[in-house]
Amino acid sequence: MPTNLPQPSQSQAHRSQDHRAQAQRSQDHRAQAQRQGPAQSKTLAKAPTEIPNVAAFGSGAPIKPGPGFNDYPMDSQAVFRLALEAMSKPAQAIPFDFGALFKTAPPLPRAVAALALTLADHLTPVWLSPSFAATENFMVFHTSAPIVRDPEKAALVLAASQSELPPLSLLSQGDPRYPDRSATIVLAGVLDDPSPGLSLLASGPGLAEEIIFEGHGLTEAFVDQWALNRASYPLGLDVILAGNASLAGLPRSLALKPKDGRA
Amino acid sequence: MPSTEPVLERKRLMRALALGREDRLIELMGQLGDLPPFEYLRKPQKGLVMVKARADAHNAPFNLGEALATRCSLSVNGNVGHAYVLGDEPTKCLAAALADALAQDPDYRPAIEQIALALEMDLARERAAKLEKIQKTKVEFFTLVRGEDAD
Amino acid sequence: MYVAVKGGQKAISEAHKLLDETRRGDPSVPELSLEQIKSQLSLSVDRVQAEGSLYAPNLAALAVKQAKGDLVEAIFLLRAARASLKRFGYSEPVETAAMRPERRVSATFKDIPGGQILGPTFDYTHRLLKRSLMDHDHGLETYGSGTPSFYPQASEPKGYDQTEPPAGKPTSQAIGRATSRAASRQNGEGIRNFVQGPSPNPTDEEAPSVSPQAPPRAGELIGAATFLEREGMLESVESQSDERESFDITRQPLEVPLGRSGRLQSLARADEGFLLALAYSSQRGFGSVHPFVAELRLGPVEVEFMAPEIGLAITIGEIEVTECQTANQFKGGGGKPPMFTRGYGLTFGHNERKALSMAIVDRALRSRELGEAIKGPAQNEEFVLYHGDNVEASGFVSHIKLPHYVDFQAELSMLREMRQKFDQDRETPEDQK
Numbered sequence: 001m002p003t004n005l006p007q008p009s010q011s012q013a014h015r016s017q018d019h020r021a022q023a024q025r026s027q028d029h030r031a032q033a034q035r036q037g038p039a040q041s042k043t044l045a046k047a048p049t050e051i052p053n054v055a056a057f058g059s060g061a062p063i064k065p066g067p068g069f070n071d072y073p074m075d076s077q078a079v080f081r082l083a084l085e086a087m088s089k090p091a092q093a094i095p096f097d098f099g100a101l102f103k104t105a106p107p108l109p110r111a112v113a114a115l116a117l118t119l120a121d122h123l124t125p126v127w128l129s130p131s132f133a134a135t136e137n138f139m140v141f142h143t144s145a146p147i148v149r150d151p152e153k154a155a156l157v158l159a160a161s162q163s164e165l166p167p168l169s170l171l172s173q174g175d176p177r178y179p180d181r182s183a184t185i186v187l188a189g190v191l192d193d194p195s196p197g198l199s200l201l202a203s204g205p206g207l208a209e210e211i212i213f214e215g216h217g218l219t220e221a222f223v224d225q226w227a228l229n230r231a232s233y234p235l236g237l238d239v240i241l242a243g244n245a246s247l248a249g250l251p252r253s254l255a256l257k258p259k260d261g262r263a
Numbered sequence: 264m265p266s267t268e269p270v271l272e273r274k275r276l277m278r279a280l281a282l283g284r285e286d287r288l289i290e291l292m293g294q295l296g297d298l299p300p301f302e303y304l305r306k307p308q309k310g311l312v313m314v315k316a317r318a319d320a321h322n323a324p325f326n327l328g329e330a331l332a333t334r335c336s337l338s339v340n341g342n343v344g345h346a347y348v349l350g351d352e353p354t355k356c357l358a359a360a361l362a363d364a365l366a367q368d369p370d371y372r373p374a375i376e377q378i379a380l381a382l383e384m385d386l387a388r389e390r391a392a393k394l395e396k397i398q399k400t401k402v403e404f405f406t407l408v409r410g411e412d413a414d
Numbered sequence: 415m416y417v418a419v420k421g422g423q424k425a426i427s428e429a430h431k432l433l434d435e436t437r438r439g440d441p442s443v444p445e446l447s448l449e450q451i452k453s454q455l456s457l458s459v460d461r462v463q464a465e466g467s468l469y470a471p472n473l474a475a476l477a478v479k480q481a482k483g484d485l486v487e488a489i490f491l492l493r494a495a496r497a498s499l500k501r502f503g504y505s506e507p508v509e510t511a512a513m514r515p516e517r518r519v520s521a522t523f524k525d526i527p528g529g530q531i532l533g534p535t536f537d538y539t540h541r542l543l544k545r546s547l548m549d550h551d552h553g554l555e556t557y558g559s560g561t562p563s564f565y566p567q568a569s570e571p572k573g574y575d576q577t578e579p580p581a582g583k584p585t586s587q588a589i590g591r592a593t594s595r596a597a598s599r600q601n602g603e604g605i606r607n608f609v610q611g612p613s614p615n616p617t618d619e620e621a622p623s624v625s626p627q628a629p630p631r632a633g634e635l636i637g638a639a640t641f642l643e644r645e646g647m648l649e650s651v652e653s654q655s656d657e658r659e660s661f662d663i664t665r666q667p668l669e670v671p672l673g674r675s676g677r678l679q680s681l682a683r684a685d686e687g688f689l690l691a692l693a694y695s696s697q698r699g700f701g702s703v704h705p706f707v708a709e710l711r712l713g714p715v716e717v718e719f720m721a722p723e724i725g726l727a728i729t730i731g732e733i734e735v736t737e738c739q740t741a742n743q744f745k746g747g748g749g750k751p752p753m754f755t756r757g758y759g760l761t762f763g764h765n766e767r768k769a770l771s772m773a774i775v776d777r778a779l780r781s782r783e784l785g786e787a788i789k790g791p792a793q794n795e796e797f798v799l800y801h802g803d804n805v806e807a808s809g810f811v812s813h814i815k816l817p818h819y820v821d822f823q824a825e826l827s828m829l830r831e832m833r834q835k836f837d838q839d840r841e842t843p844e845d846q847k
Contacts, residue, residue, distance in 0.1 A: 064343055065723070067304060122503040123665060141304070141336070141723045144503055278729035282716075310500040312719050312730065314469065315507040315660065318678055319739065319758050320637060324507045324660045325675035327682050328463075328762055329496055330717060331470035332730055345724050347502070349717060349731025351472065390514065397516050400532040404524045 065141035066104050068117050075101045079118040086240060086249035091202035091213040091256070093191055093246040107135040111242035112158055115186050120145040120156050127154035129164035154183055161189035162217060168225045171237055179234040182252075191243030193217030199259040206251070212259060213248075216241075226256050276366055276379045280359035281348045283382035288358050291378045295371070301361060304336040304343065307353035335360040342367040437482050451475040460734075460763025461485055465804060466492030467664075467683040469733050469762050486685075486804050493805050506718040506727050510737045510760070511637065515713035520638040522706045522741060527636045533712060639708040639739050639756075648708075648741055648754045670795045677779055677799065678772075682761060684802030686768040692792040693774035700790025701778045705740040705757060712736045712764055736761050738769040742777045748785030755784060 069075035079101070086094050098110035106113035112132075120126050122144040128136060136147050148154050151166040159165040165187060174182030193216045200223065203210040229236040229252055236252035250256070280288065292298075311329040318325055333356040334347045344364025346356045362378060365371035438445065452459055452475040462474040466489045474492055481487035517533025520526050532538075642648035661676035668680065681689065696703040714734050720727040740757035744750070757777030759769035778792040791797045801807060 064338055064341075065304060072308070122501065144722055274726055274728055277724075277726075278716075281728070281730050282732065308500075310502045311468075311496065312502050312717065313504045313662070313664075314717055314733065315505050316510070316735075316760050317507045318674060319639075319756050320510045320737065323675055325678040325682075326504070326660055326662050326664075327508075327679070327735075327760060328467040328469060329499075329501065329664075330505075330731075330733060331468065331473065331499070332502060332719075334502060334721070336723065345721065347719055347721055347724075347728065347730045349733065350470070393516075394514065397531055397533060400517075400534075401529045402532055404530065406524065 065138045066106060067102075068106070068113075068138075068142040069101050070103050072117075075114070076118040079114045082247055083115060083118070083240060083249070086247040087238065087251050088206055088249070090204065090206045090249045090251055090254045091200075091211060093241075093243060093248045095246045097245060099245075107138050108132060108158070109160075109188050109242060109244070111244065111247060112186055112188050113138075115240060115242060115247075116145075116156070116158060117142055119184070122146070124155045125153050126156045126158065127151045127166075129157075129159040129161075131160035131164060132158055151183075155181075157183050157185045159185060159187045162187065162219055162222055165222075168229050168237060173232065173235045173237065176235070179236075182235060183237045185237055185239045186242050187239055188242045190217040191241045191246060191248055198223065200256050201259050202254055202256055204251075204254040206254075213256065218256075220258070223256055223258065226250070230255060273363075273366070276375065277346070277359070277363060279379040279382040279386075280346065280362055282386055284385065285352060285355040285358075287382065287385060288355060288362075288378075291381055292358050292362065295365075295374055298361065298365070299340050301337045301339040301364065304338060305334065307333050307335040307356045309333055309351055312347075312349075337361065337364060339364040340368055437480070446479055448472060448475040448479065451478050457764055458483070458485060458488075460761075460765055461686060461768070462488045462492055463763050464761040464765050464768060465489045465683050465685060466496065468492050468496040470495075486808050490805050490808065502721070503719065505730075506720065508715040508717060508733075508735070510711065510715055510735065513711055513713040513715050513735075513737075515711045517712040518710070520707065520709045522708045523638045523641065526638045526709075637709050637739065639741065642708065642741060642754060646753070649744075649750075649756055668799060670799065671782075672795065672799060674776075674780070677795070678758065678760070678776060680799045680802060681759070681772045681775060684772070684798075685804035685807070686765065686771065688802050688804070688807075689771035689775050690767060692778070692798060693771035695790055696774055696778045696792040701792045702781060702786050702789065703757070703774050703778050703792070704743045705774050705777065706742070706754075707770065707773075708739045708741045710736075710738050710766065710769070712766070734763050736763065736765050736769040738766070738773040740770075740773040740777060744784065750784070755780070 079096075082094060082096050086092075096111075098114050101114055102110055108116065116126070116139060120139070120143040124143070124145050125148045126139060126143075126145040127148050127150070128139070139145055139147060145156070151157060152170055152172060154172065157166070157171060165185065168185075171185070172181070172183040174180065195217065197214065197216050198218055198220065200213045200218065201210050202213040233252055238252050239250040241248040241250065310332055312332045313329050314327045315324045316327040317323065330349055331351055332347055332349050333352045334345070335353070335356040336343065336345045337357075337360050338344070339361065342364045344360040344362070344367070346359035346363055348356050348359060362375050366375040452471050455475075455478065458478050459471055459474045462477055462485055463469050463471065465485075466474065466477070468474070470492070473495055474488070477488035477491040477495075478485070480491060515531060515533070517535060518526075518528065518531045520530060524530075639648055643650055661673055661679070663676055663679050668676070672680070693703075695701065697705070712734070714732040716729050716732045718727045719730045736759075738757075738759040740759075741754035742757055744753055744755040746752040755777060757773035757775075757780075759772030759774075759776065761769050761772065775792055775798060778790075779795055779798060781788055781793040782795075786793075788794060
């Protein structure tokens with residue numbers, strides 16, 4: 001770098017010592033993603049308490065989207081591997097330290113941001129649920145993804161909670177020749193829901209036998225919709241549940257039913 | 264619009280920076296003296312731009328092939344600067360993004376405009392020199408009239 | 415059935431070392447630099463960019479060096495590099511009309527606005543090896559200029575052109591006088607009328623005076639094809655408005671029938687040799703294309719990109735392209751009148767033969783839409799598009815070098831059984847069968 005050009009300022013905000021230390025150990029991300037047991041995380045990724053200065057396009061105010069991944073190639077590889085694992089080993093919370101990927105908290109929950117940065121590009125129409133609408137700036141800057149107003153046009157649906165998730169039947173179901181072209185949903189606000197919620201039984205490809213999936217925040221209404229989704233296999237959508245420090249995958253082939261009561 | 268400056272001028276500035284030579288751009292930026300510190304929003308990152316062209320030069324677009332490009336975004340004194348340049352050019356891209364950010368600062372704008380003009384002049388000179396050489400190969404074909412056609 | 419074969423790791427590792435050694439060659443000979451390759455073997459670099467489908471001259475030069483000059487191998491390297499990179503998006507369509515051409519010729523019209531510019535071309539060279547380009551520090555200039563001391567009776571060796579053509583540009587007058595007489599006979603009338611007719615008048619649309627300070631402005635270099643189009647004698651191809659976004663073969667699987675935009679993208683990266691042979695076959699009768707080059711241009715075009723975070727389409731640089739527009743005889747049919755139809759070729763870098771061949775094959779592939787009989791492979795979309803990519807072709811053809819031991823044994827075993835039965839049948843007398 002020529003000496004007459006200024007160097008980046010050293011005063012980037014760091015939330016805590018731990019974050020900075022972890023940002024430098026990018027090797028650990030990959031190791032953690034592949035370990036079967038609980039991740040050895042020094043700090044749990046916290047929900048962002050402060051949203052960086054973002055303004056919607058067109059407002060005239062200067063946009064300053066916050067930074068994305070600390071190390072885009074490595075981090076996106078790790079997150080992709082994690083998502084793959086979550087979909088291959090369904091209905092199980094796979095732990096991951098999302099906090100280590102972001103020096104500065106993104107405007108979306110870290111797991112959601114991590115998936116969006118990994119999976120979306122200029123050809124991925126993205127739909128943002130109302131609570132995420134203000135993050136359009138961040139999304140466009142980092143992914144160039146077209147943000148769509150109509151959920152049925154989206155390939156990637158980012159939903160802040162079940163109440164903000166559009167009816168599954170409304171979303172893109174794929175095409176008989178290319179069933180994989182259906183929408184993928186990233187659903188936050190479920191895995192870490194402290195309320196006991198529904199207890200579900202999960203079975204299907206990827207599971208040697210039926211397992212109990214503590215439904216966390218999943219509602220009966222969702223489970224009913226899920227049954228219809230599964231019935232339209234090979235069409236239908238897939239869901240990734242995004243927690244604070246874990247992901248769980250619900251591929252369309254997965255059967256979910258309440259543990260007690262109705263079949 | 265992210266910038267409050269007129270759209271046309273920003274376009275022209277970014278073009279001059281992108282088409283300018285890296286060493287010249289660094290030299291000119293160096294003449295600005297000490298610059299304020301900047302903060303990366305995105306470090307210079309390599310990627311591809313799929314180049315589109317038009318069939319029959321004016322018809323339906325088609326995808327010709329991808330070109331390597333570098334992009335960078337940063338902020339200086341609250342102004343956000345962006346740059347996209349063809350090639351693997353992290354230094355040039357950084358300099359261009361800095362110039363774009365500084366151009367939004369009233370203190371620096373006149374100097375940045377001068378840089379853009381200097382780069383445009385360089386480009387015009389280079390192109391003119393090249394054209395002079397090329398024009399020497401301009402040809403005037405003339406058709407021959409055969410004996411029996413001449414009358 | 416593919417069976418994995420293990421082993422040979424050490425041998426492979428040694429093979430790679432040997433490859434590096436042979437790539438470098440004699441250590442006392444200076445190593446090639448990428449700058450040398452880029453500037454002095456620019457046409458190799460250009461071909462690699464065009465077929466590698468990646469405009470990146472430094473990487474292409476590296477690929478040429480790494481591949482020891484095997485351009486198809488280099489194309490593979492560049493295509494692989496391309497696949498590892500993130501895509502920012504699509505550019506605005508480049509404006510070849512705004513090109514400041516280094517070279518621009520038309521075979522259909524003698525007088526075109528802006529004139530015919532030969533540029534750096536091989537077209538009029540005499541194809542004689544140039545001794546002046548040989549190395550001088552290896553004593554090769556002694557060849558032919560004296561007899562080696564150990565062979566005093568030897569006469570001057572023949573074979574090299576003793577009188578080289580003058581170095582530098584061919585003289586315009588000399589080239590001008592080479593125009594074909596047949597063309598003047600048949601087209602002279604037409605061109606005279608055309609040139610002197612009410613439109614176009616060359617003086618109205620001629621490029622401004624040739625001075626270094628005033629290069630032709632964008633839009634002033636009106637294409638030769640435009641005149642034919644104005645007269646209605648060259649089809650104006652309707653935009654395929656049913657394609658919202660042009661087909662992208664890097665994002666969607668190739669399927670036939672494919673629209674023209676997908677075909678052009680495939681042809682742009684197709685192997686030059688393959689397209690050349692197809693174009694040639696078409697001209698020789700395996701197809702219906704009788705092409706004229708309306709215009710051939712070579713030069714830089716600016717690339718504009720709309721980054722969503724900027725909100726403007728900005729120029730990000732310029733790339734060199736070769737463009738060829740052809741006019742092809744069409745006697746009419748399917749309700750269409752007799753006229754000239756179009757062919758289009760466009761490549762990264764300086765690749766004339768490729769651009770020409772591409773334009774001919776583009777037109778040949780339009781036979782179906784123009785209601786022409788399909789007579790040759792160049793008109794067969796599946797044949798052309800599925801076999802044109804030399805990375806794919808080379809991959810499949812070359813893979814047969816790799817171990818197929820188990821498959822082979824299985825086949826050998828099967829053939830032996832069949833052979834046994836065959837021999838038995840032959841030996842068995844007729845009445846016992």
